[in-house]
Structure formats: structure tokens, C-alpha cells
Amino acid sequence: xxxxLQKRPIETLEQLHYDLQLAIELEFSxxxxxxxxxxxxxxxxxxxxxxxxxSVVMEEMFHLTNAANLLIATGGSPAINSPxxxxxxxxxLPDGETWFEADLQKFSPEALQNFLNIEMPTALAKEGDIxxxxxxxxxxxxxxxxxxxxxxxxxxADCHDKQIAHKYYYGGGGELTPVTDLASANFAxxxxxxxGEGVPDECWDPDQPFPLGDTTGIGSGDHQLFMxxxxxxxxxxxxxxxxxxxYVQGDTPNSGPTGPAIPIDYHLVYNVxxxxxxxxxxxxPAIARLDTEFNLTLSLLLDQLHLAFNGQPDLLVAAVGTxxxxxxxxxxxxxVPLPDHSGHNATxxxxxxxxxxxxxxx
Amino acid sequence: MTHHHKxxxxxxxxxxxxxxxxxxxxxxxxxxVLILEAGTGTDGRFFDQGKEKGYESYMARFFxxxxxxxxxxxxxxxxxPQPLVTDIQKPPLDKPVSDHGYFVQYGxxxxxxxxxxxxxxxxxxxxxxxxxxxxxxxxxxxxxxxGRDWPISYQDLQPWYEIAEQHIGVSANADxxxxxxxxNPSVQLPFEANYDYPMEQIPQSFLxxxxxxxxxxxxxxxxxxxxxxxxxxTPQGRNGMPRGDYRxxxxxxxxxxxxxxxxxxxxxxxxxxxxxxxxLKTLEQAKNTGNVTIETQAVAYNLEVDHKTQHISKVHYKRxxxxxxxxxxxxxxxxxxxxxxAHAVENAKLLLASNVANSSDQxxxxxxxxxxxxxxxxxxxxxxxxxxxxxxxxxxxLRGGAFRAEQAAFRIExxxxxxxxxxxxxxxxxPELIDEQNLFGPAxxxxxxxxYPRMFxxxxxVEQLPxxxxxxxxxxxxxxxxxxxxxxxxxxxxxxxRAGMAQAKEVxxxxxxxxxxxxxxxxxxxxxxxxQYQGKGYVYNGAxxxxxxxxxxxxxxxxxxxxEQRSWDHPNLYLVGCGNMPTIAxxxxxxxxxxxxxxxxxxxxxxxDQY
Numbered sequence: 001x002x003x004x005l006q007k008r009p010i011e012t013l014e015q016l017h018y019d020l021q022l023a024i025e026l027e028f029s030x031x032x033x034x035x036x037x038x039x040x041x042x043x044x045x046x047x048x049x050x051x052x053x054x055s056v057v058m059e060e061m062f063h064l065t066n067a068a069n070l071l072i073a074t075g076g077s078p079a080i081n082s083p084x085x086x087x088x089x090x091x092x093l094p095d096g097e098t099w100f101e102a103d104l105q106k107f108s109p110e111a112l113q114n115f116l117n118i119e120m121p122t123a124l125a126k127e128g129d130i131x132x133x134x135x136x137x138x139x140x141x142x143x144x145x146x147x148x149x150x151x152x153x154x155x156x157a158d159c160h161d162k163q164i165a166h167k168y169y170y171g172g173g174g175e176l177t178p179v180t181d182l183a184s185a186n187f188a189x190x191x192x193x194x195x196g197e198g199v200p201d202e203c204w205d206p207d208q209p210f211p212l213g214d215t216t217g218i219g220s221g222d223h224q225l226f227m228x229x230x231x232x233x234x235x236x237x238x239x240x241x242x243x244x245x246x247y248v249q250g251d252t253p254n255s256g257p258t259g260p261a262i263p264i265d266y267h268l269v270y271n272v273x274x275x276x277x278x279x280x281x282x283x284x285p286a287i288a289r290l291d292t293e294f295n296l297t298l299s300l301l302l303d304q305l306h307l308a309f310n311g312q313p314d315l316l317v318a319a320v321g322t323x324x325x326x327x328x329x330x331x332x333x334x335x336v337p338l339p340d341h342s343g344h345n346a347t348x349x350x351x352x353x354x355x356x357x358x359x360x361x362x
Numbered sequence: 363m364t365h366h367h368k369x370x371x372x373x374x375x376x377x378x379x380x381x382x383x384x385x386x387x388x389x390x391x392x393x394x395v396l397i398l399e400a401g402t403g404t405d406g407r408f409f410d411q412g413k414e415k416g417y418e419s420y421m422a423r424f425f426x427x428x429x430x431x432x433x434x435x436x437x438x439x440x441x442x443p444q445p446l447v448t449d450i451q452k453p454p455l456d457k458p459v460s461d462h463g464y465f466v467q468y469g470x471x472x473x474x475x476x477x478x479x480x481x482x483x484x485x486x487x488x489x490x491x492x493x494x495x496x497x498x499x500x501x502x503x504x505x506x507x508x509g510r511d512w513p514i515s516y517q518d519l520q521p522w523y524e525i526a527e528q529h530i531g532v533s534a535n536a537d538x539x540x541x542x543x544x545x546n547p548s549v550q551l552p553f554e555a556n557y558d559y560p561m562e563q564i565p566q567s568f569l570x571x572x573x574x575x576x577x578x579x580x581x582x583x584x585x586x587x588x589x590x591x592x593x594x595x596t597p598q599g600r601n602g603m604p605r606g607d608y609r610x611x612x613x614x615x616x617x618x619x620x621x622x623x624x625x626x627x628x629x630x631x632x633x634x635x636x637x638x639x640x641x642l643k644t645l646e647q648a649k650n651t652g653n654v655t656i657e658t659q660a661v662a663y664n665l666e667v668d669h670k671t672q673h674i675s676k677v678h679y680k681r682x683x684x685x686x687x688x689x690x691x692x693x694x695x696x697x698x699x700x701x702x703x704a705h706a707v708e709n710a711k712l713l714l715a716s717n718v719a720n721s722s723d724q725x726x727x728x729x730x731x732x733x734x735x736x737x738x739x740x741x742x743x744x745x746x747x748x749x750x751x752x753x754x755x756x757x758x759x760l761r762g763g764a765f766r767a768e769q770a771a772f773r774i775e776x777x778x779x780x781x782x783x784x785x786x787x788x789x790x791x792x793p794e795l796i797d798e799q800n801l802f803g804p805a806x807x808x809x810x811x812x813x814y815p816r817m818f819x820x821x822x823x824v825e826q827l828p829x830x831x832x833x834x835x836x837x838x839x840x841x842x843x844x845x846x847x848x849x850x851x852x853x854x855x856x857x858x859x860r861a862g863m864a865q866a867k868e869v870x871x872x873x874x875x876x877x878x879x880x881x882x883x884x885x886x887x888x889x890x891x892x893x894q895y896q897g898k899g900y901v902y903n904g905a906x907x908x909x910x911x912x913x914x915x916x917x918x919x920x921x922x923x924x925x926e927q928r929s930w931d932h933p934n935l936y937l938v939g940c941g942n943m944p945t946i947a948x949x950x951x952x953x954x955x956x957x958x959x960x961x962x963x964x965x966x967x968x969x970x971d972q973y
Contacts, residue, residue, distance in 0.1 A: 044425065047409055047418060055618040167562065167603035317565055320624065 005096035005135065010142025013074065013154075019139050020071040023192075024078055025094050026132065027064035029087050030118055031057060032350040033102045036272070037115075039330040040106040040347070045268035049107065049241050056234050062174045066188040068309045069163040073155050073179035080306035081299070083352045090275045093118065095135040099126070104347065105274040108266055112242040119235040124253075136193050140186065147182045155181055164309065168316040194233065207252045270334040272347035284339055287346045294329040294348040296359075301326060302352055370396045371970055373677050373697030375662045375712065377403070378483020379952065380938040380959045381703035382644035383529070387963035389651030393970060396695060397645075397654065398679050400442035400661040400704070403481030406646055408615030417615060417636070420486070424632050430789070432487040432906065435632045436480045440843045441682040441690070442661055445476040447904065452890045466840045466850040472890045473853040474904030475731045477705050481658055482642040484705065484906065487631040489752050490599035490638045491950040492532045493773075494523050494539070496549055496762045499947035502827075506767040508858070509827040510944045513916045513925040516552070522957035524557060527597075530639045530956060531610045533561040533623075534597030541758060545590045548762030560608040563595045564623055567778050568746040569818070570595070570755035576877045577757075582869050584765045591873065593776070596756050599639035599952070600629070614642040625750040627779065657681070660693075663846050665700065665716040665935070673934045674700040674718070680844050688843045698973050699934045699966055703959075706941035707849050710834045710911040713922075715847050719912070719929040719937070724922050726835055728828035728910035730946040733855050733891070733902035735822045735863045736784045737870040739879040744815035747780035748788065753821075754778060760869070761948040770825035770862025773948040774869070780817030781882075783903070788814055818879060822866035823905055825948055826859050834911055855902060860895035867900060907951050911941040927962040934969070938962050 010016050038053040068078045079085065087094065090101040100117040122133045147154050166176040179185045232240070232247060240246055240257050241264065248259035273280065281288040304319040329348070336346045372388050374381045377399035385395045407416035424435035431447045438444060449463025450472050460467045467473060477484040497516035502509040536558045541550045566574075574593035581588040600623045601610040613620025613636035620636035629638050636643075648654040664678040677700060682690040702709045710726040713719045757774035765771070781787035792810070795801045801809055826832075832854060836847040874881055885892060891902040915921025918930035927942055929935040938959045940951045 044422070051616060051618055058618075167605070320622075324624065 005094065005130075007096065010138065010145060013146060013150075016074060016139070016142050016146060017071060017076040019135075019142065020067055020074075020076060021079060022094050023067040023136070023139065024064055024071070024080065025085060025087075026135070027060050027067060027192075028080075028085070029091065029093060029102065030060050032086075032089060032104055032348075033111075033114065033118070034060070035327075035330065036104045036347055036350075037107040037111045039327060040270045040272050040334055042268045042270065043331070046107070046264055048262045049264055052237050052241055053107075056237065059174065059234070062169065062176070063192040065164050065169060065176060066192055069176065069179050070185055070188055072162050072309070073159050073185065075156055075159055078306070078309040080309060081302040081352065083354060085302065086350060086352050088277075089350065093132075095130065095132055097130045097132075099129045103275055104350065106272045106347075107269045109242060112238055115238040116235060116242065119233070119238060121233070121235055124235075133193055136189055140189055143182065143185055143189075152181065155179065155185070162311060164313055164316070168308075168313050207254050270345045270347075271343060272334050273338060273342070273344040276347055276349050278349050278351065280338075281346065281349075287333070287336060287338070290329070290333045290336065290346065291349055292353075294326070294333060295351045295353050297322060297325045297329055298348075298350060299353045299355075299358070303355075368396075369696040369698070370394050371697065372396075372699045372701060372966065373398065373695055374701045374703050375677065376400075376483065376702065376704035376708070376939075377481045377641070377645060377656055377658070378478075378703065378705060378939075379485045379641040379644065379956060381483070381701070382641040382648055383956060383959045384701050384703060384938060384963050384966065385654045385656075386644050386648035386651065387960065388966060388970075389648050389653040391967055392653060393967070395648070395654045396697070397648075397656045398660040398662050398677065398695070399481050399656060399658045400708070401439060401444075401478075401480035401658065402437060402442075402685060403656065403658040404615065404642065406615050406642075406649070408613055408619065417613070417642070420632055421634055424628075430628075430631065432631045433476060433478055436478050436486055437685060439479070439685045441659070441680075441685060441688065442479040443842050443848070444479040447474070447476055450474050450890045450904070452888075452892070461840065461848075464842075464848055466837070466848055468850065468852045469854070471854045471893065473729070473731065473851045474733075474891055474902065475906045475908055476904065477707065477906065477908060479705075479708075481645065481656065482640050485640040485952070486642075488599075488638075488640075488906070488952060489630050489950070491753070491775075492527065492530060492534070492597045492599045492953040493758075493949035494551055495519075495947050495949050495954050496551065498548055498762050498766075499945060499949075502766070502945050502947075508766065510913070510915070512944050513914055513921075519954070519957055519961070520552075520554060522961045523953065524554065525960045526953055526956035528560050528608075529644070529960070530599045530953070531561060531601060531608075532559050532597050532599055532953070533564045533602030534559040534595065535563045538563065538595055539597055541594065544592050544594070544759045546759050546763060548764075549758055558605060559597065561602040561604050561610065564598050564600065564602045564751060564754055566595050567750045567754045569778060570776060572741075572745050573755070573776060573877070577873065580873070580876060582760075582872055584760075584763070584865065585768070587764065589763060590759050591757055591869070592759050593755050594758055596753060596775075597953075598751065598754075600633070600751060601637045611643045611647075612636070614640075614646050623751060627748060627750065627752075629752045659683075659685075661844060661846060662704070662712055663715060663844075665712065665718050666694075667716075667718055667932065672932050674932055680846070682844060690844060697934075699936065699969060701936045701938060701962075701966065703938045706908040706911040706939055707834050709937060709939060709941050711836060711847055711849055713912065714834075714836045719922055719931050719935060721931050722919055722922055724830070724913065724920065726911055727830040727833045728913055728944075729832045729834055729851070729853065730826045730828060730907075730909040732823035732905035732907045732946060732948075732950075733826060733859055733863070734905045735824060735866055735900055735902050736819055737822070737867065737874070737881070737883045738781050738784050738817070738819040739874055739881040739883065740813065741816045741818045742878040742880075745818060747778070747815050747817040748782070750778050752777065752779055758948075760865075765865075766825075768858075768861065769865055770827075770859045771948050772822045772824045772862050772866050774866070775821035775823060777819040777821055779819075780814060781819055783819060783821070784883075787817060820870055820873075822863065822870070823907075823948060823950075824859050824862040824866060824902070826946055827856065828910055828913065828945060829854075829856065832910075855893055857895065860893055860900070863893075863900045863902065864895045864898065867898075905950070907940070907946060909940045909943045909946040909951050912937050913944040914942045915944060926965040927958065928965065928969075936962055936966055 089104045245257035246259035247257040301322040308315040371393040410416040420435035427434035443464040453469030500512040503511045580591040623637040662679040666676040668675040676694045680690040840848040885901040889901040912922040
């Protein structure tokens with residue numbers, strides 16, 4: 001059964017674990033969406049867009065790891081390698097948002113609009129629309145509630161070393177810090193919320209300039225939370241791509257980006273089919289086989305991540321290689337036109353294949 | 363606008379790793395520094411933005427280059443020409459000289475190495491190998507009666523090695539790199555207690571592990587003495603997993619990239635994500651001090667001497683307008699201290715052209731390289747060729763030993779990229795399968811899938827001794843289009859080195875036999891680097907390790923700089939780079955050079971305090 005957000009304040013450790021598992025699924029569920037768009041861009045073109053999407057993907061993995069560390073730190077165990085872990089696309093996100101669906105599609109203005117929906121800051125969302133930020137706010141409140149009741153016992157000492165250490169984290173995105181108490185737990189949560197939403201504080205004024213460090217917005221401007229230079233939240237970075245301009249110093253959410261143009265050419269993109277289902281490929285065994293090979297690689301990746309998050313962190317080194325395999329298989333699939341004269345190319349379906357259903361030797 | 367000559371605290375010639383380290387160290391202490399760089403640069407950008415200046419423009423050039431040689435990504439610029447490996451020819455027998463390309467070669471053997479004349483220097487195309495020298499390497503004359511001694515010891519350089527390793531961001535494990543596990547005390551390295559590299563070692567390739575297992579317990583005999591054959595991970599200037607609080611530097615112009623090595627498989631000639639260290643990173647840090655200016659397209663061609671004080675009073679340089687024409691402005695600049703960091707060959711050329719620092723007559727002499735002999739064959743099973751960094755392990759156990767009295771030592775590099783170096787695989791070898799073996803379709807795919815993952819190669823980096831007749835000179839006949847001298851090179855590979863090559867081939871044969879490797883090594887008389895020793899033929903390649911040309915010593919009569927790396931002849935002239943090294947030994951020289959440069963920067967700072 002696919003997990004869904006249970007709308008309620010978190011009162012028990014079990015509920016906290018449930019929501020943190022959901023957070024892991026939520027973070028991972030954005031990856032097929034972003035990666036399908038990223039890999040659909042012809043190699044060597046649209047470099048600005050590629051680097052923005054790529055860095056957001058890395059941050060999503062950073063968020064996933066933060067959520068997993070939080071779950072481990074409070075005595076839970078992330079569950080990653082199961083068919084239920086991955087949604088079938090198009091999908092509503094697992095945190096209960098009902099006002100849009102996340103789609104697998106090529107890099108396009110439509111895809112970017114979809115990205116903006118995913119990363120919508122609460123302050124910009126329509127009244128009553130659930131956002132990722134609110135979901136994490138619920139976790140923050142739950143942590144506080146449980147900490148009030150349990151105190152330091154919420155973070156058992158024997159869970160400190162089971163977490164993923166910074167050194168394993170594949171570069172970019174942020175600094176993994178061990179979760180050992182309420183403060184470090186909130187720090188980890190804040191990193192997720194601030195990067196994703198760039199959630200402003202209570203006195204947020206959309207006419208206040210962004211905290212950018214220089215005139216172009218491309219250089220530096222450290223944010224101590226991330227240990228890396230200038231960082232707009234995902235929403236605004238995608239908005240830059242959609243509008244084709246950089247935010248620069250002095251720009252506000254209301255002003256929009258007024259900086260240098262971002263060169264984007266939507267023609268240099270493989271016209272991959274939107275939200276493919278395995279049935280689509282049944283008439284074309286060669287394409288179905290490519291899809292299966294992709295899904296087997298994806299399944300191997302989820303297995304490796306699962307074991308890495310459950311006591312074998314060294315497997316993250318091998319998982320990096322698997323991630324590259326995923327990219328290579330996706331890209332070779334995207335170069336193949338569907339024989340149905342639709343003008344579309346193939347693209348992976350992103351399904352987990354359970355060990356018992358895999359061909360021998362895998 | 364005023365046109366007065368600004369006087370800098372320090373003028374550095376060359377924006378490679380040595381110049382960058384010097385500039386960063388001085389800039390951080392508030393010194394006003396100007397770097398003159400002969401080549402073009404990236405303006406600290408990753409993206410091109412249509413201006414052909416970012417790092418990505420190098421990638422674009424690499425992708426479209428027909429020959430993926432080390433300098434393929436970097437503009438060949440007629441105003442600052444650079445040598446290319448494709449220029450190397452066997453010096454013809456009937457003529458005394460080969461002047462194909464940038465180098466003018468008088469032979470008798472071809473000098474086969476190249477370097478990059480561009481901001482970032484040769485670190486743009488280095489492999490990133492960061493080996494320390496052995497203690498005995500500093501005392502070759504005393505211990506073996508060969509070559510020269512250094513004016514400093516391993517212990518003197520030890521703390522500077524640590525600084526250089528931290529700065530470059532070397533991935534390695536100290537307990538492995540001490541070679542304590544190797545049963546040959548000559549190669550063992552004393553590390554400072556509790557020291558470790560800033561990042562954990564890059565994972566060894568499947569091939570490395572396969573070899574380590576297959577060669578376990580193997581020994582070879584030299585002069586009736588047994589030497590072990592041990593596979594050891596190689597320390598590398600590329601980002602791995604950071605230790606403790608260490609954080610590697612991201613890519614220049616795009617910090618979102620350039621974190622951890624992702625095995626892109628083209629460290630040479632260019633790392634697309636800048637996981638590999640390049641001097642561009644240090645230059646960025648230097649510029650961020652606010653005290654360092656880099657002027658590219660500025661070719662220094664003459665050093666003017668104040669004959670009263672023997673100080674270098676002015677640096678003359680030609681600032682060309684573009685790479686498309688030879689138009690330039692003639693300019694001069696003054697520095698309280700002048701540092702030449704323009705690479706072994708270019709430093710020597712500039713000194714000779716200016717007739718300075720050469721009272722010893724040693725400038726340009728003692729040019730050394732690691733003549734690199736390759737052996738290759740097919741492994742009995744697939745060993746995952748063409749994956750990961752170019753090399754992740756080596757066999758260092760023959761880097762030192764009593765045999766150095768008679769023959770060269772050598773380091774064995776294990777190549778991860780199949781037959782790419784000797785045969786140009788996979789790109790250059792596929793047409794042969796199609797055109798000559800008439801393979802196509804499934805049969806072609808099968809052949810590639812069966813054979814390419816089994817391709818295996820060793821590289822033997824053989825020691826060369828300092829020889830005053832191996833030299834860079836200048837000649838009025840040979841100039842580039844700006845009127846600057848081209849390097850004229852005399853070079854030979856002596857029997858000491860050839861004996862090392864012969865020994866290396868024997869070791870290779872023994873290893874191939876033990877592992878069941880089907881040999882494919884061919885040394886053709888038509889290869890430019892073909893040499894004979896005791897009736898057998900071998901071929902050497904260039905390693906890109908250009909050492910010597912202005913070496914360091916204790917005696918002004920026989921060396922160019924003193925142990926502080928200051929010219930014996932000119933009190934305000936410092937020379938840095940591999941040219942200072944009196945011997946090359948068996949380690950790739952960049953780390954030692956970087957360590958020496960950190961030391962030199964300290965010496966320059968002390969000297970400036972006295973002005």
C-alpha cells in the first residue's frame with residue numbers, strides 16, 4: 001500500500017517515523033520528474049538549465065539523506081527498496097498535495113511549471129493548498145512535542161553512528177551534520193525547508209530583495225547553512241529558467257528576475273513521451289528491454305541505498321556508480337524514437353522491480 | 363588615465379601551479395602581486411556564455427578534436443605556442459634537426475613531453491598523481507655515485523609536502539603511502555606521526571584489486587636480490603571523501619560542480635567536473651585576496667638587470683591583442699621581487715634570452731623526463747577497462763634499491779583505460795576492426811564487448827639522470843610569430859635509463875606470464891621513441907614531467923638557484939617549478955614542485971620584509 005499523509009498532529013514516535021519515511025519517499029519522488037527533464041536535454045546543450053536541475057537533484061538527495069538520518073537518529077529504519085516506495089507517474093505527491101500532479105516529461109516550459117508547483121513556497125500557494133513546507137512544519141512540531149515528553153531519549157545514543165556521515169555524501173547540495181539532539185534535528189530539517197522553499201521568516205516581504213551577494217547573482221554569497229555559495233531556493237532557481245533571466249542583487253519575488261538572460265534552446269531536447277507506462281512499450285520489445293534494463297538499474301540503486309541507510313554506508317560508494325549507470329541507460333533510451341510515428345522518443349518508466357521478479361543473474 | 367609604471371611587490375611570470383601558489387601565499391599576506399601569463403585564460407568562468415572563454419569551451423574543443431591528445435582541449439596559440447605530442451618525430455638521420463611544431467629537436471633522441479601554455483598551466487591536463495619522493499632520491503650521488511645530491515633532505519621538505527597535500531587536496535591514506543607494507547626498506551617513506559591526507563583514498567579499480575590478488579607474494583630478482591611486486595593505491599590530486607573538517611574546493615566558476623571524482627574517465631586531458639585539482643582553483647583563491655592581478659596574453663621576453671645591484675629591474679613583455687594576429691604592445695613592469703614560474707622549458711628560455719642567472723652555465727641544462735615505456739596485452743578475463751580515473755594504483759616497490767648504482771629505478775603505473783595510450787583504443791582501434799577485419803553488426807559488437815574490457819596496460823616511468831648535454835637552448839634562427847625564441851632541444855636517453863627499461867620489460871614479462879596476459883606489446887623501429895639496449899628494442903613516450911634546467915644546489919658554480927630557490931646571481935630573482943629539481947627520481951614531480959613552491963613563497967615573504 002502506497003503511503004499517504006495522515007493529516008494529524010504527530011503525537012507518537014510511530015507517527016513521527018511514519019512521516020519521516022513519507023519525507024524520504026517525497027524527496028525521492030521528485031527525482032524521476034527532474035531527472036527525466038534533465039536527461040532529455042541533448043548532451044552539451046542548455047548548460048545553465050542542466051546545472052540548475054542537476055544541483056536541485058543533488059539537494060533533493062541531500063534532503064532525503066537528512067530525513068533518513070533524522071529517522072535513524074530517532075530509532076527508525078528507512079525502507080527504500082520496495083515497489084511501494086516509488087509512485088507511478090503521473091502522481092500526486094505523497095505529502096497530500098491534491099492540486100497538481102507530478103509528471104515525467106521532457107525539459108520544457110510545461111515541465112518547469114510542474115517543477116514550480118512541486119517547490120511552491122507556502123506563502124505563494126493558494127489558500128488551503130498543502131505544500132511541502134507545511135508538511136515539514138508538521139514534522140518540526142511533532143519533534144518538539146515528542147521532545148517535550150521524552151527529552152534526550154528521543155535521540156538514543158546508539159543511533160548516532162548509524163547515520164550517513166558527511167564524507168559519503170556525493171558532493172554539492174549541503175553539509176550533512178549528525179543528528180544527536182533537538183537542535184541538530186531542527187538544523188537538518190531547516191536545511192530541507194530553506195533549500196526547497198527558501199522559506200522566509202515571519203516578516204517575509206515579497207518586495208524585499210533576495211540575499212544575493214553580488215551584482216550578477218551568479219557568483220558567491222555564502223549561506224552558512226549550506227557551506228556553499230549563493231543559493232536561491234529551488235522555486236526561484238526554476239523560475240529563473242522559466243523566465244529566462246537571472247535574479248540579481250536588488251531583485252525581489254515581486255520584481256521578478258532582471259539580470260542577465262539565460263540562454264535556453266528548447267529545440268535541443270529529445271521529444272520524449274510524457275508519463276510513459278510499461279504497456280506503451282509492449283509492442284516494441286527492444287524498447288521494452290531498454291526500459292527493463294533501466295528499471296533493473298534503478299532497483300539495484302534502491303537496494304544499495306536501502307542497505308546503505310541500514311548499516312552499510314560503504315555501499316554509497318558503489319551507488320554512485322549505479323547512479324551514473326542510470327543516467328547512461330536513460331539517455332540511450334531517450335535517443336530512440338517510438339515506432340508509432342507519434343514523433344516521440346522513449347523514456348524510462350521508473351518502476352522498482354522486486355528481487356523475485358528479476359531475471360537470473362541480476 | 364595615468365600611464366605611470368605601477369611597481370608591484372612581486373611580479374610572477376607564469377600562471378600555472380607554481381605561479382598560482384606563489385601568488386596566493388603572497389596575496390594573503392597583503393603583497394601586491396602581478397602575474398604575467400603568456401597564454402589565454404578562462405576569466406574564472408565555467409560556462410562559455412558565447413565568449414569562448416569559459417572552462418566549457420575547453421570541453422567543447424576536446425569533444426570535437428580528432429586526436430584526444432593532452433593539449434587537445436587547450437587553444438594552440440601562435441603567440442604562445444606549445445608543444446604537442448603529435449609533433450614528435452624521430453630526428454631524421456640525414457638532417458641534424460627536426461623543427462616540426464614548437465620544439466626544435468636536435469636529438470639524437472626525441473624529447474617526447476609537452477606542457478600547456480594557458481592560465482592554469484599543465485595542471486589543466488595532468489593526471490593528478492601526487493607521490494612524494496623517497497628519502498634516498500635526495501642523495502643519489504652520495505648513496506649510488508650517480509647524478510647529483512639535493513641541497514635539502516626529505517626531512518627538510520617533509521612539512522612542505524604536508525602543506526602542498528592539504529592545498530591540492532590529495533586523496534590517499536598515509537598508512538598505505540608509507541610503503542611500510544612493502545618488503546623493501548629503500549622505498550619506505552617516513553610520514554610525520556598522526557599525519558593523514560585531507561581526503562580518503564580514491565577507491566581502487568576492479569583491475570587494481572584483480573592485480574593485487576594475482577601478484578600477491580610475487581618477487582623479482584635484481585643482482586641476486588629479491589624485490590617484492592606489490593600493488594599500492596596511488597595518492598591523487600582529485601576529490602574523494604573528505605577527512606574530518608576538510609572541504610574540497612568546487613569547480614572554478616561553478617561551485618555546484620567539482621566536488622567528488624565521479625570517474626568521468628578523461629582526467630587527461632580534462633576533467634569535465636573539475637574534481638581533479640587544477641591551478642585555476644588556486645588562482646581563484648589568489649585573486650580573492652584582492653591583491654593579485656593576472657594579466658593574460660602577456661609574454662615575458664626579457665629581464666633587465668640593474669648592473670650596480672644585480673637586481674632584476676624590469677620585466678619586458680609583449681601583450682598581444684588576440685590569438686588571431688601578431689599585433690602586440692611592448693610593455694614593462696617592475697617588481698621588488700621577480701619570480702619565474704613559467705615552466706622548466708620557458709623559464710630556461712627566458713633566462714637565456716635575457717642572459718641572466720647563468721654564471722654557472724647550467725641554465726637550460728640537465729633537462730629530464732620520465733621516459734615511459736608501455737607494455738600491453740589482453741587479460742584472461744574482463745577487468746573493467748576504460749573506467750574510472752586514468753590510474754588508481756601502481757607498483758612502487760622498484761622505486762628504490764641498491765640497483766640504482768647500475769641502472770635506473772622505475773615506478774610501475776597501472777592504467778585503467780585499456781590500450782588508449784599505446785593504440786588509441788577505443789576510438790582509433792574500431793576502424794581497424796571494420797576496415798581490416800571486416801567485422802560489422804553483431805560480430806563487431808561481440809568482438810568489442812569481448813576484448814575491450816580485457817585490455818590491459820602497464821606504464822613504466824623510468825628514472826633519468828641529470829646530464830648537462832640534455833638541454834634547452836635558444837637560436838636566432840628559430841623564433842615564433844611574436845619574435846620570441848622557440849626552445850631548441852638536445853636530448854638523449856642514456857644506457858643507465860635504457861638498462862632500467864630493459865629491467866622493466868623483464869618485470870612486465872614475468873607479471874604477464876604469472877597472470878596469463880596475452881602480450882600485444884609492439885616496439886616498432888618506426889616509433890619516434892625507439893631505442894635499443896643490448897640488442898633489444900624498446901620504445902619510450904614522454905611523461906610530461908619536465909625537470910631540471912635551472913637546478914638547485916649548494917654551489918653557485920654548479921647550480922642556478924640556492925636552497926631558498928633564489929638565483930645565485932640576482933638577489934631579487936626567484937625561480938620556481940620543476941626546473942629547480944636536481945634529479946627526477948621516480949615520482950611524478952608536481953607534488954614535490956608544489957611543496958618547494960610553498961617553501962619558496964615563505965622565502966620571498968621573508969626577503970620582502972627586508973626591503
